[in-house]
Amino acid sequence: MSNVQVLPLLEPEAAVAPCCPPLTERPFSAEEAEVAARMFKALGDPVRLRLFSAVASHEGGEACVCDISDVGVSQPTVSHHLKKLKDAGLLTSERRGTWVYYRVEPSVLKAMGLLLTTAAGT
Template sequence: MSKQDVVIQPIGGCCTPIMDAALDSAGAAEGAAVFKALSDPIRLRLMSIIASAGGEMCVCDITPQFDVSGPTISHHLKVLRESGLVDCERRGTWVYYWPLPERLTWLSTLLSVPTPAAV
């Protein structure tokens, strides 16, 4: 085989269309902030506990699930709140948390793989 017979293809192909659902710069920055919030094992577990509760959950029921202090849990919940994954409301001495469905939908859409169109 001579050098003339070798065809070099760019990685990823030169004609691969970019899907309409692909992230722009702002969306990528937003997504990175969400993934950064979820990259900590405690926060990921907190998110899982809150999302699986099927509604709101009192911090008094969340804290005993962990072997860390209450202030540490509060810090991690604050990070989840600031990333837009959960919201909360103080009722007396307790704070209740719930997942934000629109953010979870956005996250699952971001992670979904589009189905190829029928040929």
């Protein structure tokens, strides 16, 4: 199953539906729990959380790996962590020449926020 099918968060903003309902709306299905756990697991590492934050807050909404790799670990380790974030559907990437640029799609942040909000009417 591709990330797009598992995490519809990677589709264009207009077509995005959150991966899961707000936690307070109803119990998650097994598939919803798996998707949410994958996102939280990826963010559960301090280095990954720093990298995700660096990309999300970078000017223009994207960052070259060369701009965010100063997180106290080796470059191969940075690449490993970025791959984990990408595999979890939290980042997208694009190669431009010798550099790779990472982006957090606005729909990802929106869906994560919806996941942690209170259900309507409660």
